[in-house]
Amino acid sequence: MxxxxxxxxxxxxxxxxxxxxxxxxxxxxxxxxxxxxxxxxxxxxxxxxxxxxxxxxxxxxxxxxxxxxxxxxxxxxxxxxxxxxxxxxxxxxxxxxxxxxxxxxxxxxxxxxxxxxxxxxxxxxxxxxxxxxxxxxxxxxxxxxxxxxxxxxxxxxxxxxxxxxxxxxxxxxxxxxxxxxxxxxxxxxxxxxxxxxxxxxSDVLAASTDTAKTTTPELQHIPAADRPVILLGEGLRWTAGDTAPLRAALEATGLPVLASPMARGILPDDHRQNVFAAGPDVLTACDQILLCGAQADWRFAGIPAALARLDPIEIPSEGASLVAQLKALPRRPQHQTWMQAMQQRQAEIMAQIAARASQPNDVARIIELSAALDQSLKTLCPDGVVSVIEGGLALSWGHLVWSTKQPFTRLTPGQNGTMGVGIPQGLGAALADPDQTVVALVGDVGFGFAAAELETALCHKACLIVVVADNSAISGRAFQDRWMAPGSHDTLRFTPSVNYADIARGWGVPAQQIAGPAALLDALSAALTAQKTQAGPQVISVTLSADRPGPASEPDEPPNRLTRL
Structure with a gap:
């Protein structure tokens, strides 16, 4: 009310x-x-x-x-x-x-x-x-x-x-x-x-003693379909409880699973049923959509066209009810062929994304940085980290190659494209769970919004590592050329000489500036080692080369309809 x-x-x-x-x-x-x-x-x-x-x-x-x-x-x-x-x-x-x-x-x-x-x-x-x-x-x-x-x-x-x-x-x-x-x-x-x-x-505002009666919803009748897909959303964070039974129930279905960015990890990214990159193809070909704690919105690429022909079926997201409903889903022989086709499509698209990292443009630089971040953290933190990805190119493309291993360990702006959330979200995540390594990937725009919260993290000894993707512009140096006449004053581009590591040091935070993703492994290793002796935030500013020749603009949509999430 x-x-x-x-x-x-x-x-x-x-x-x-x-x-x-x-x-x-x-x-x-x-x-x-x-x-x-x-x-x-x-x-x-x-x-x-x-x-x-x-x-x-x-x-x-x-x-x-x-x-x-x-x-x-x-x-x-x-x-x-x-x-x-x-x-x-x-x-x-x-x-x-x-x-x-x-x-x-x-x-x-x-x-x-x-x-x-x-x-x-x-x-x-x-x-x-x-x-x-x-x-x-x-x-x-x-x-x-x-x-x-x-x-x-x-x-x-x-x-x-x-x-x-x-x-x-x-x-x-x-x-x-x-x-x-x-x-x-x-x-x-x-x-x-x-x-x-x-x-x-005189009252102390004691907690209410009223206890809500919980009821187990009856199983829905879900009609059989040839090509169903299960959509997982971060709403499961509040209702699913232990995710181990949920994972087992999902595996038992043998169906393709798409997860919103923050729901990734219920099935690890390398799980055969996890086809997050092939979302547009899955939603184009499916004949049934099952929502589990998810909102059918733009985070699932291809959802508008799918909703034009299908009515999603929402499954109650409470733990035991959800597991029971998934176990009761009708099985069909066609499901195996359907799953194999989407598995193959997932592998093809991931290979195309990896190949794109060698192209001379701003998107490629973000993919290259995110891949280096993923590989470095797999080496240094094999049990996984809590990852934070802000809006912009990092969220549009980086999440596709920076993998998620554990449930509910990824934070993003969610449904909105809010900038400036990366550092404060990392702060909150670090204080909520001090034993977990927290790494936030932010752009230079987002860093500018929230750099002051580094001092807050320092004050509270929050062990957060902030990786700044410094491409000296909103969505890269070439982005301005898509909208403004040649020779225009820099409105969407920033001064390349801005040193984000120096800004962090101004807040009293240890910081490194490195030239490109190749040096990221050593920089992350140094930051993690430093946090063992002195708790607090660390900043790594990665200069993404602005002098590599490239096209004046990026396509409106990523290749193969990989809508920016």
Missing amino acids: TVLGPPKKPRGRLRAGLRDRLKPSTDEATAARDPQLLSGHQALAQGLKARGITHVYSLPGNPVYATIAAFADAGLVTVGCRTQNGAMNAALAHNYRAGGLAAVALCSPAPGLTNSLTGLNDAYANQWPLILIAGGEEESSWNFQLSDAARMAAPFAKAVFAVKDRPQLSADLDAAVALAGTGPCGSVCLEVAPAALNGRA
Whole structure:
């Protein structure tokens, strides 16, 4: 549900009764001296802790300075970020790695909230659980930072709660936690007015004792088909539980499996049923689409044409029900031939991508870098890493050659092409699971968005390795020529002399600059070795040669209809 108040009065007017609100409250002063009464700041802290929250990511401001102090006093890990959007993406990644709601974000009103809306929308669009606690405006602010937070946040959230007074806080926090973490998951905004934060009451906001009754859905009747395909999505992160039975059930079907980038690893990339690169061919030829925790959207290349002729069948994604339904799928002799054909197509396309790495263009450089990253990490971290890939060329092409070995160990912007998420997502992933190696591949654009969060990672000793693909432009040096006249001022290209390693060092972070992917193995080895003696982030800036001759533009679509994911 969305709780919306009436539109705010125009700026420039004093609100009715403002002078009365400026007078000190005798009741509040008395309550403040009673140690048995908790402020809203304290109650929120204890309530979040009781509900399993361990981390809070925030760039705070008035009136939530006291809130984040109360969070720290209650034993929550408070992560002071450099940007509000960085805090949102770090909390998102933390929850994804934790497999549930373990972190929240906290922001101040007006610009603090508007700076958080992109992350709020990413959580909503991708159905990832997240709670944003936004401080409400001061009633006596004399029109400073007046904003209608509820209406601003409403389009980007499952629900917005406008908490006006202290007694509301307990019920609204319970409802926010329930809504964010139940299917489909999503973002919830809890706007807490200063009266609710500063008011006092005796309740501690203990976790609700209500337990939802779980029912096992009956098996669906799924008609037999000659060429079915199973689509896996990251929604399984919140519902599937142990993935070992799911993998066994998928293997028993013998069917082609396509996974969204963040759902890769349930079947390793080298598994015979995993045909992620052949997605367009699979979806063109299939006669049945089975959705498992997935949204049928652009991340599955070729899906629009498939949806024009087929209605997808959604299988309940809860662990035991999903496994049972997969085991009950009808089997046909044609399935083996269908699987073999798509296996062969997968191998052909992967060979074409590998051959493309030798071509003289910007896409080839990203493929070459991603392949070097994949091979280097297989050597140095044979058990796999948590990988983060940002938008742009790295996400369009790099994910095809940087393999995934373990379930739910890849992070991306999801359904959106949001830039600047790589470093904060790596931060959240590293703090959620300090024992895992986290490596983020970001472009020079994304690095510019979020480099300040390197200092946050340094402060919290988050072991994150950031690999910067420095091609000195948006989508490569040649990209500008597709849109602008020859000789135009550099609008989509950057100064080649920018040294991203030097920028990282300016934040106090150890960094290396290397000339091309060939030196990546040694650079990664040095970074990993350094983290063993001194925990914290490391940056490797890889200069992708801008002087190799190449075509003025790339094709609108990758070859063989490999739509950019």
